[in-house]
Amino acid sequence: MMRFATLLKHPADWMTGHDAETSVVLTSRVRLARNLAQSPFPGWARKKERQAVRDSLQGKVESLPGMKDGFSHELSELEPLQKQVLVERHLISREQAARNEGSGSVVNRKQTLSLMINEEDHLRIQAIRPSLQLREAYKLAHAIDQRLEGVVDFAVDAKLGYLTACPTNLGTGMRASAMLHLPGLVLSDQIGPVLKGISKLGLAVRGLYGEGTESLGNLYQISNQSTLGETEEEILDRLTKVIGDVARYETQARAKLVAEDPIMVRDRIGRAAGNLTYAHIITSKEALNHLSMLRLGADLDFMPSSLVEICDRLFMETQPAHLQWRAGKKLQPEARDIIRAQMIREHLHSSMPPAIDITGKES
DSSP states (O other): OHHHHHHHHHGGGGGSSSSSSTTTEEEEEEEEEOOOSSSOOOOTTOHHHHHHHHHHHHHHHHTTTTTTTOOOGGGGGOOOHHHHHHHTTTSSOOHHTTOOOOOOEEEEETSSSEEESSSSSSEEEEEEEESSHHHHHHHHHHHHHHHTTSSSBBOOTTTOOOOOOOGGGTTTEEEEEEEOOHHHHHHHTTHHHHHHHHHHTTTEEEBBTTOOOOOOTEEEEEEEOSSSSSHHHHHHHHHHHHHHHHHHHHHHHHHHHHHOHHHHHHHHHHHHHHHHHOOOOHHHHHHHHHHHHHHHHHTTSOOOTHHHHHHHHHHHTSSSSHHHHTTOOOOHHHHHHHHHHHHHHHHHTOOOOOOOOOTTTTT
């Protein structure tokens, strides 16, 4: 199986090959919650029962097509820092990282599929794709689900559908979400009304790492809240439409800002570029916010398009656990801030254009 260091050596498949489709919608993710019919849910199970579930499921998952030669580990065998890196990569949840014996993770080599064993439910099947590809993400997760249903007896009720630890996941057991980059709506002060409208439609808006987390770098997750009473197709249709609408609002907001206040837009992008290029100490929050503006500049063609992929990698690789793993030791916040600034300077050194004045001419 793949070593942890090998998993981190290359960026995830969904982080490469960006184009206009990922200007606003960075990723699409689908997660299916499943439980075994004859075993108590993880929250009620004893240590031996959780371990038995993990032993039973992990081997079956490892043998699935596409999962062979991937990363597979019991989480209790990983260091806290390694688990936090997996959280920052969105491969496991914060809740699973806090669990001990009997919890496991299996990730394919491209990091497009990850399966969490004994999180809140016995199994969480997660698929992630770039841009607005919710149906493609669902197909990946569904294919794994179908193969496992041939060898595992899942807990299903004729009326309620799939049985889950949390009642809000009953039914399809599916949570679909997209990560959106919305600096245009934030800069134009339209983000509040848009998010309020999304909530009225029965959808959830969360921060960078899901429920209870802050939105940083103008990144927002939009997902379905209900799983009961709707089919997977109905949920995907509704969510795809709303996310598509939000993406159009963002594109329109960017165009309006450039047309009506180009100096302000270029100033924000230029200040972000200056801070990232020359700062020697920078916090995680500050870095994310500046990287957001730099990515906006690349999307608007004010900056080289190559900066989009660089910014996306830095969004993740400048997070605290990634920095400490790279350094090979635990670091105090100030030390992380220094290393983060150095990493950003190194990545941007050969990619930044000459200074740009407010008319758009190089100086």
